[in-house]
Amino acid sequence: MINKHYVEVKQIKKNTGLPDTYFISKFGFSPYKACQHSCKYCDGRSEKYYVEGDFEKDIVIRKNIPEILELSLSKFREKGIIGISSGVSDPYQPVEASEKMMVDCARIISKYRYPAMLFTKSSLVKRDIDLWQEVHEKAGFTLMMSIVFPDDSLRRIFEPYASSVEARLETLQAFKERGMSVGVLAMPLLPYLTDSEEQMIKMVDNYKKIGVDVVMPGGMTLRPGVNKETYFKVIEEHFPQLLGKYRSLYSENKLSGAPKSQYSKAVHQRFGNLIEGAGIPTEIPHHLYKNRMPLYDEIYILMTHMIALYDRRGVITDNLVLARKRYSKWLLDEKQYFNRRRNLSYLDLESKVMHMLNTGEIIEIIHNEKLASFFKTIILENKTFNYLTLKLEEE
Ligand code: SF4
Structure with missing residues (x-):
C-alpha cells in the first residue's frame, strides 16, 4: 500500500556546461521521487535529498512531466542524450504500471528524435519495448539495468520489490535482440556478501551471455544518517556476524558515505579486471554516444x-x-x-x-x-x- 502525492514541476534538468562524462547525458528527468523498490542500501534515503515521508511508500508523482518534457524538447537548442534516471527513484517502479507516465514520455522523445538512456531495476520497461525501439531507430536508445546480485537469494533481502535477477537479465536480452544497446550498472557491490571472486565471476558470466555493451561497476556508499542506519539494521537482522566488519569498514563516517579507500580500490580493480577480461568495457563506450550528441x-x-x-x-x-x-x-x-x-x-x-x-x-x-x-x-x-x-x- 503506497501513498501517492501528485505534484507539478516547472522544468526538466538541462546541462549547459561541460557534458556529464559518467552517464553522458545532457538532459534528465524522472517521473517519480521516492521508490517502492525499497533497496536497503539506497542512497536516495539520505537526508541530503529531502525526500519527505516514508521513502518506500510516499511516492511523489510528477504528473505534468510529459507536458514539460514536450515543451522542453520543442525548445531546446542543442541535441544530446536524455538520461531517464534519478538517485532517488526508478522510472519503472511498480506505480508506473498504473500511472503509465513513461508511455507518454517515450512517445514524446520519439517525436522529437532525441537519443535516450534509461536506468531501471524493473522488467516493466519491457511493456514499452516497441516505443523504445522507435526511439532507437530514430536517434539511439540504451537500456541500463542495475544488477548487483548473481541470483535472487540475497536480492530478496536487499532489493525486496525490484524485479528478480532473472527477469532483469531477460529484459536486457529482449532489448538486445531488438537491436538496442544494453548495459549493466553493477553497483553497489555489497562488502563481504557479493564481493567474492566466485560471486563476481557469476555476475560477469550473466552479463557476458547477453552480450551487454557495457558494465559499470561501483562500490557501496553509506552516508551517515538514515542511509547507513537502514542498511546496518538489515545486516544486524540477517548477517549479525558481519556487523563488526561493516562498522569498521564504514567507521570513517565520510560525508560521501565511502568505505575505507583501501577496500574500495582493491575491489573495484578486481571487478573491473574481470569485466574487461570478459571483453566488456567499464565506461560507456564511444559507439553508444557517437552521433548522439x-x-x-x-x-x-x-x-x-x-x-x-x-x-x-x-x-x-x-x-x-x-x-x-x-x-x-x-x-x-x-x-x-x-x-x-x-x-x-x-x-x-x-x-x-x-x-x-x-x-x-x-x-x-x-x-x-x-x-x-x-x-x-x-x-x-x-x-x-x-x-x-x-x-x-x-x-
Ligand atoms: S531502485 Fe534505485 S532509487 Fe529505487 S530504491 Fe533501489 S536504488 Fe533506490
Whole structure:
C-alpha cells in the first residue's frame, strides 16, 4: 500500500556546461521521487535529498512531466542524450504500471528524435519495448539495468520489490535482440556478501551471455544518517556476524558515505579486471554516444574516457590531461557565448570545431598534434574508438 502525492514541476534538468562524462547525458528527468523498490542500501534515503515521508511508500508523482518534457524538447537548442534516471527513484517502479507516465514520455522523445538512456531495476520497461525501439531507430536508445546480485537469494533481502535477477537479465536480452544497446550498472557491490571472486565471476558470466555493451561497476556508499542506519539494521537482522566488519569498514563516517579507500580500490580493480577480461568495457563506450550528441561534447567525453583507459594500463597521461584541461576551458567559453546568443544554433559551434579539425587550428587549443590528428580521423572519417583494443574502427 503506497501513498501517492501528485505534484507539478516547472522544468526538466538541462546541462549547459561541460557534458556529464559518467552517464553522458545532457538532459534528465524522472517521473517519480521516492521508490517502492525499497533497496536497503539506497542512497536516495539520505537526508541530503529531502525526500519527505516514508521513502518506500510516499511516492511523489510528477504528473505534468510529459507536458514539460514536450515543451522542453520543442525548445531546446542543442541535441544530446536524455538520461531517464534519478538517485532517488526508478522510472519503472511498480506505480508506473498504473500511472503509465513513461508511455507518454517515450512517445514524446520519439517525436522529437532525441537519443535516450534509461536506468531501471524493473522488467516493466519491457511493456514499452516497441516505443523504445522507435526511439532507437530514430536517434539511439540504451537500456541500463542495475544488477548487483548473481541470483535472487540475497536480492530478496536487499532489493525486496525490484524485479528478480532473472527477469532483469531477460529484459536486457529482449532489448538486445531488438537491436538496442544494453548495459549493466553493477553497483553497489555489497562488502563481504557479493564481493567474492566466485560471486563476481557469476555476475560477469550473466552479463557476458547477453552480450551487454557495457558494465559499470561501483562500490557501496553509506552516508551517515538514515542511509547507513537502514542498511546496518538489515545486516544486524540477517548477517549479525558481519556487523563488526561493516562498522569498521564504514567507521570513517565520510560525508560521501565511502568505505575505507583501501577496500574500495582493491575491489573495484578486481571487478573491473574481470569485466574487461570478459571483453566488456567499464565506461560507456564511444559507439553508444557517437552521433548522439554534438561533436564538441563527443570530443570532450572521449578525452576524459581515454585518460581513464590509458591510466588503467599504466600509460602516462600527463599530455592528455593537459590537452583536456585546455579544451574544456575553450569549450566552456564557447558554450557561454552560445548560451547568450539565442540566434545561434549548436550546428554553428559544430561547424567551427569541424573547421578547426580540418585546418589543424585545434592544435592551438590542445597543443597536441597527435591528438588533433586522432580526432580529425574520428570525426571526419566517422571512426569509433574501441575501449578494449584502444584502436579505431569503422562505424
Ligand atoms: S531502485 Fe534505485 S532509487 Fe529505487 S530504491 Fe533501489 S536504488 Fe533506490
